[in-house]
Amino acid sequence: MQKVVQRRIAAERQALRRAAKQTAKADNAKEWGARWQMQSRGKQESIYFKEEKFRRREEYEVGPLLAPRRDTGHLKDNYGTIDPSVIQTPRLHWTMYKHFKSPFAVGDRVLVTKGKDSGKIGTIAEVQPDTGFVRMQDLRK
Incomplete structure (x- = not known):
């Protein structure tokens, strides 16, 4: 009888360990997702700032008459647009x-x-x- 009780207690402990491991795994996945989202948002912001800084400097250096028209050609459809992940509040x-x-x-x-x-x-x-x-x-x- 003692062995049956010990076996049941061991099975309960094993189930608790398994549940704790699964919750830790889910928490790690959430943590990874949140970290990835923040990193991608930061990368996008830095890309936009660098590109805009380059464009403004170029337009200032060449003047208004020689500045390139960026709203034509392959940039015609998406010039001046921003990725929605950057606009949304985190x-x-x-x-x-x-x-x-x-x-x-x-x-x-x-x-x-x-x-x-x-x-x-x-x-x-x-x-x-x-x-x-x-x-x-x-x-x-």
Whole structure:
């Protein structure tokens, strides 16, 4: 009888170890995905900044009459466009997302402290819990 109980206890421990290993594997996959997303976003941003810096310098050096027209040829369809992953606000890290509680609610009046509208008071139209951002009403008009 003792061996049967020991075998059951060992099987339970093995199941717990297996479950812990699977959750750790899933967490590692999420961590890898979040890290990959941040790295690709950073790479895209640096590529855009370098290209734009080069273009502006070239246009300044040659002047407005000799500056190349970039909105023609093979760049005609996508000149001036930006990858959507760069425009979108980055999501909170997956470990923070489930514990994030926004101190703001829709309809709250808040004071803007940074940006073009700093010093203005507005009301919140939307709260985005996955990114930690809020959208304001009647600002930047």
